[in-house]
Amino acid sequence: xxxxxxxxxxxxxxxxxxxxxxxxxxxxxxxxxxxxxxxxxxxxxxxxxxxxxxxxxxxxxxxxxxxxxxxxxxxxxxxxxxxxxxxxxxxxxxxxxxxxxxxxxxxxxxxxxxxxxxxxxxxxxxxxxxxxxxxxxxxxxxxxxxxxxxxxxxxxxxxxxxxxxxxxxxxxxxxxxxxxxxxxxxxxxxxxxxxxxxxxxxxxxxxxxxxxxxxxxxxxxxxxxxxxxxxxxxxxxxxxxxxxxxxxxxxxxxxxxxxxxxxxxxxxxxxxxxxxxxxxxxxxxxxxxxxxxxxxxxxxxxxxxxxxxxxxxxxxxxxxxxxxxxxxxxxxxxxxxxxxxxxxxxxxxxxxxxxxxxxxxxxxxxxxxxxxxxxxxxxxxxxxxxxxxxxxxxxxxxxxxxxxxxxxxxxxxxxxxxxxxxxxxxxxxxxxxxxxxxxxxxxxxxxxxxxxxxxxx
Amino acid sequence: xxxxxxxxxxxxxxxxxxxxxxxxxxxxxxxxxxxxxxxxxxxxxxxxxxxxxxxxxxxxxxxxxxxxxxxxxxxxxxxxxxxxxxxxxxxxxxxxxxxxxxxxxxxxxxxxxxxxxxxxxxxxxxxxxxxxxxxxxxxxxxxxxxxxxxxxxxxxxxxxxxxxxxxxxxxxxxxxxxxxxxxxxxxxxxxxxxxxxxxxxxxxxxxxxxxxxxxxxxxxxxxxxxxxxxxxxxxxxxxxxxxxxxxxxxxxxxxxxxxxxxxxxxxxxxxxxxxxxxxxxxxxxxxxxxxxxxxxxxxxxxxxxxxxxxxxxxxxxxxxxxxxxxxxxxxxxxxxxxxxxxxxxxxxxxxxxxxxxxxxxxxxxxxxxxxxxxxxxxxxxxxxxxxxxxxxxxxxxxxxxxxxxxxxxxxxxxxxxxxxxxxxxxxxxxxxxxxxxxxxxxxxxxxxxxxxxxxxxxxxxxxxxxxxxxxxxxxxxxxxxxxxxxxxxxxxxxxxxxxxxx
Numbered sequence: 001x002x003x004x005x006x007x008x009x010x011x012x013x014x015x016x017x018x019x020x021x022x023x024x025x026x027x028x029x030x031x032x033x034x035x036x037x038x039x040x041x042x043x044x045x046x047x048x049x050x051x052x053x054x055x056x057x058x059x060x061x062x063x064x065x066x067x068x069x070x071x072x073x074x075x076x077x078x079x080x081x082x083x084x085x086x087x088x089x090x091x092x093x094x095x096x097x098x099x100x101x102x103x104x105x106x107x108x109x110x111x112x113x114x115x116x117x118x119x120x121x122x123x124x125x126x127x128x129x130x131x132x133x134x135x136x137x138x139x140x141x142x143x144x145x146x147x148x149x150x151x152x153x154x155x156x157x158x159x160x161x162x163x164x165x166x167x168x169x170x171x172x173x174x175x176x177x178x179x180x181x182x183x184x185x186x187x188x189x190x191x192x193x194x195x196x197x198x199x200x201x202x203x204x205x206x207x208x209x210x211x212x213x214x215x216x217x218x219x220x221x222x223x224x225x226x227x228x229x230x231x232x233x234x235x236x237x238x239x240x241x242x243x244x245x246x247x248x249x250x251x252x253x254x255x256x257x258x259x260x261x262x263x264x265x266x267x268x269x270x271x272x273x274x275x276x277x278x279x280x281x282x283x284x285x286x287x288x289x290x291x292x293x294x295x296x297x298x299x300x301x302x303x304x305x306x307x308x309x310x311x312x313x314x315x316x317x318x319x320x321x322x323x324x325x326x327x328x329x330x331x332x333x334x335x336x337x338x339x340x341x342x343x344x345x346x347x348x349x350x351x352x353x354x355x356x357x358x359x360x361x362x363x364x365x366x367x368x369x370x371x372x373x374x375x376x377x378x379x380x381x382x383x384x385x386x387x388x389x390x391x392x393x394x395x396x397x398x399x400x401x402x403x404x405x406x407x408x409x410x411x412x413x414x415x416x417x418x419x420x421x422x423x424x425x426x427x428x429x430x431x432x433x434x435x436x437x438x439x440x441x442x443x444x445x446x447x448x449x450x451x452x453x454x455x456x457x
Numbered sequence: 458x459x460x461x462x463x464x465x466x467x468x469x470x471x472x473x474x475x476x477x478x479x480x481x482x483x484x485x486x487x488x489x490x491x492x493x494x495x496x497x498x499x500x501x502x503x504x505x506x507x508x509x510x511x512x513x514x515x516x517x518x519x520x521x522x523x524x525x526x527x528x529x530x531x532x533x534x535x536x537x538x539x540x541x542x543x544x545x546x547x548x549x550x551x552x553x554x555x556x557x558x559x560x561x562x563x564x565x566x567x568x569x570x571x572x573x574x575x576x577x578x579x580x581x582x583x584x585x586x587x588x589x590x591x592x593x594x595x596x597x598x599x600x601x602x603x604x605x606x607x608x609x610x611x612x613x614x615x616x617x618x619x620x621x622x623x624x625x626x627x628x629x630x631x632x633x634x635x636x637x638x639x640x641x642x643x644x645x646x647x648x649x650x651x652x653x654x655x656x657x658x659x660x661x662x663x664x665x666x667x668x669x670x671x672x673x674x675x676x677x678x679x680x681x682x683x684x685x686x687x688x689x690x691x692x693x694x695x696x697x698x699x700x701x702x703x704x705x706x707x708x709x710x711x712x713x714x715x716x717x718x719x720x721x722x723x724x725x726x727x728x729x730x731x732x733x734x735x736x737x738x739x740x741x742x743x744x745x746x747x748x749x750x751x752x753x754x755x756x757x758x759x760x761x762x763x764x765x766x767x768x769x770x771x772x773x774x775x776x777x778x779x780x781x782x783x784x785x786x787x788x789x790x791x792x793x794x795x796x797x798x799x800x801x802x803x804x805x806x807x808x809x810x811x812x813x814x815x816x817x818x819x820x821x822x823x824x825x826x827x828x829x830x831x832x833x834x835x836x837x838x839x840x841x842x843x844x845x846x847x848x849x850x851x852x853x854x855x856x857x858x859x860x861x862x863x864x865x866x867x868x869x870x871x872x873x874x875x876x877x878x879x880x881x882x883x884x885x886x887x888x889x890x891x892x893x894x895x896x897x898x899x900x901x902x903x904x905x906x907x908x909x910x911x912x913x914x915x916x917x918x919x920x921x922x923x924x925x926x927x928x929x930x931x932x933x934x935x936x937x938x939x940x941x942x943x944x945x946x947x948x949x950x951x952x953x954x955x956x957x958x959x
Binding site for chain 1: 785786788803805807817821837840844847856904905906933936939
């Protein structure tokens with residue numbers, strides 16, 4: 001492309017821009033794709049429905065995820081959805097496939113919160129990482145995890161066979177990291193892996209901007225303020241009849257649904273002052289705010305409860321790893337729950353081991369968190385944090401049929417799922433790791449002496 | 458002149474043996490003298506009888522109901538029923554489990570202390586890829602708040618290693634998690650042999666790629682070989698020197714008969730000059746003599762086999778491969794070499810050489826007749842090594858391997874004790890061994906179980922009820938955060954119901 005042609009292209013674009021801004025197509029719901037261009041449209045149309053063959057899962061003790069336990073339950077699945085959950089048998093359609101789960105425990109599929117699952121294959125290999133926009137700009141709100149998530153990642157299946165059926169795939173880094181995508185862990189299913197985009201906007205407090213906590217907060221306020229300005233003056237902005245704004249157009253655009261409370265703002269915050277700043281932010285701007293990490297949340301539990309800010313914690317993290325996490329304690333989750341805070345549990349920063357979320361929940365139980373609250377903390381609470389609880393997070397009619405079948409207590413170290421259902425279908429209980437294991441179970445085929453025998457002498 | 462040199466060395470030598478395990482010459486024993494003990498054995502101290510618990514000895518013997526008698530700093534008796542000595546404190550541990558203290562082969566507590574301040578980075582001497590002269594004990598900060606948390610997790614002994622930036626990172630030190638230690642001399646496991654930290658693979662070549670190398674795995678191995686070759690030559694120089702000394706001493710004892718024509722005033726030969734002392738080569742020479750145990754950070758099967766070959770070339774054994782995520786691929790070779798594998802239960806994928814990690818790793822090593830160890834390399838993981846062992850045990854069982862509980866317990870007790878060369882003193886519940894004991898409030902392989910009491914050499918150093926070991930580290934004083942909630946302040950732990958339900 002010559003410079004001249006390029007210039008004329010730019011000129012044309014500038015001419016058309018005001019028209020485009022006024023066009024009603026901007027707000028119209030485009031067909032859902034894995035790479036949405038318009039932030040904030042969330043679950044435009046989930047790629048599944050309640051048509052299809054019926055399956056009856058009969059006899060299991062069902063822990064629904066909302067605190068209810070139903071012994072000897074029947075779960076009726078149709079297509080990709082749960083259509084009925086009832087105590088006792090109850091006849092389903094005559095052509096239904098019936099699966100006896102007597103003696104088993106069924107829970108909702110577990111949900112991995114705030115993870116780079118599908119964006120990272122090997123942490124230390126930059127070429128395998130797509131979880132962060134590089135460069136020095138701390139505002140990366142437009143960065144969309146949905147457009148990079150990789151269905152073929154082996155982490156997907158490694159996690160799925162341990163009961164993780166959905167994940168909030170989350171960009172990392174900077175002050176505002178970007179747009180969170182909701183996936184179901186269907187390995188290889190590129191067309192349908194992403195169930196919903198824009199289920200959250202991720203941000204971090206602390207010394208993120210100019211090595212200063214105060215500068216970080218100030219910048220966040222400035223950007224949200226400018227996004228509000230932009231929201232009502234898009235035309236003026238495009239005609240360059242606007243003051244300078246604190247972020248690029250696509251980043252401001254992505255923050256608009258956050259201001260409109262259509263997308264929750266999930267913020268990593270550990271220190272008391274940062275957690276209180278979130279309370280203030282929510283009160284000032286009316287945002288839907290979720291705290292991630294929350295090392296000191298137990299100190300401001302009442303304030304967080306009053307502000308209805310849910311907190312996602314990692315219970316095992318009890319080290320004073322920095323001056324922001326002095327006072328980390330194993331019973332943080334229990335103290336928060338006792339104060340009435342909706343508490344979620346996650347494995348942060350370790351996409352390879354989100355499967356250990358059951359151990360994390362077990363540790364929280366050992367330190368005082370009620371058991372059904374712990375189950376909710378890794379299912380329904382996470383779905384709710386990302387605004388996905390209408391479709392996910394519990395065993396209830398109308399919800400996506402993501403289910404895990406256990407032989408016993410799901411939190412116990414002895415337990416791994418005996419079956420996992422995602423979108424109404426059982427998945428193959430194999431992964432790269434089981435294949436490696438099976439290859440090396442018997443080492444006789446590898447013995448060097450055999451090679452020596454073959455070698456010509 | 459020789460006498461002068463000797464006199465000059467004496468204060469140095471005694472200083473070394475009092476406060477460090479440093480050798481003074483390649484021939485010197487690396488273990489400090491018994492008098493160096495800051496915690497002498499107390500065979501006749503107070504007696505504590507742990508009565509009626511499930512006693513898992515890590516020797517293959519499990520008493521469903523048994524007693525353990527601690528007298529002074531040692532285990533006096535273990536059995537189904539022991540009569541309490543008149544002066545014994547009897548502790549009822551019915552419904553609880555008694556195990557040996559947990560042992561971790563791989564920790565950086567104290568050298569990478571919390572909080573992770575720039576000022577606390579004392580674990581990697583990143584000035585040269587080969588630094589056998591440095592010692593972890595010289596960087597160990599006993600006020601690291603992580604140490605108390607490890608103790609509360611049942612860890613009584615841990616090996617503190619230099620990091621893995623260097624091909625040869627320096628000497629490790631084995632410590633007990635004693636409370637109130639003010640320096641390494643008060644934390645050290647007296648009599649434990651030092652280890653040598655070596656590292657394969659990605660870390661050294663990444664760290665030194667722009668610092669003059671190595672930048673490849675080829676460079677890594679050339680680096681080890683060069684270092685050990687120098688140490689061989691260094692050892693030869695000392696051998697020659699000693700041979701000369703010996704010859705002179707013999708000549709002095711049996712002077713040759715003087716001939717007729719001797720003028721009678723020939724001066725005696727000067728004593729030979731000792732070779733210049735080199736602390737790093739001295740360490741490597743001691744490795745080749747088997748006095749320092751090699752602990753080798755090495756992930757991949759091919760590299761571990763290469764390191765075993767390197768050991769054969771220079772005449773040393775590798776005591777344990779650390780991290781060893783591919784140990785399961787060469788479990789037969791590790792067993793044959795007598796090299797243990799210190800592994801995680803399930804860490805994998807954070808770098809290319811960790812991509813093939815599987816949860817059955819420890820169980821497969823054990824099934825091949827090797828020594829499996831679950832290690833932490835983490836201030837979090839070290840607090841629940843019992844849970845990590847449980848995960849690895851159950852993974853093995855699900856794969857159809859026979860992994861008895863006692864074997865899984867050995868992964869965090871007897872086997873790491875062997876890797877550290879202290880298996881004759883700790884690692885099992887047997888009479889004569891250190892009274893390093895953990896009482897668990899249930900099955901140690903359950904996620905719900907918590908440590909109830911920890912004894913180190915007979916001293917109660919942690920109690921769940923806050924009556925012992927609740928004091929924060931010096932560093933944490935003055936901050937308004939309780940390290941452990943005061944008894945009764947926290948909500949009571951939810952008890953798992955009888956039936957296995959979530």
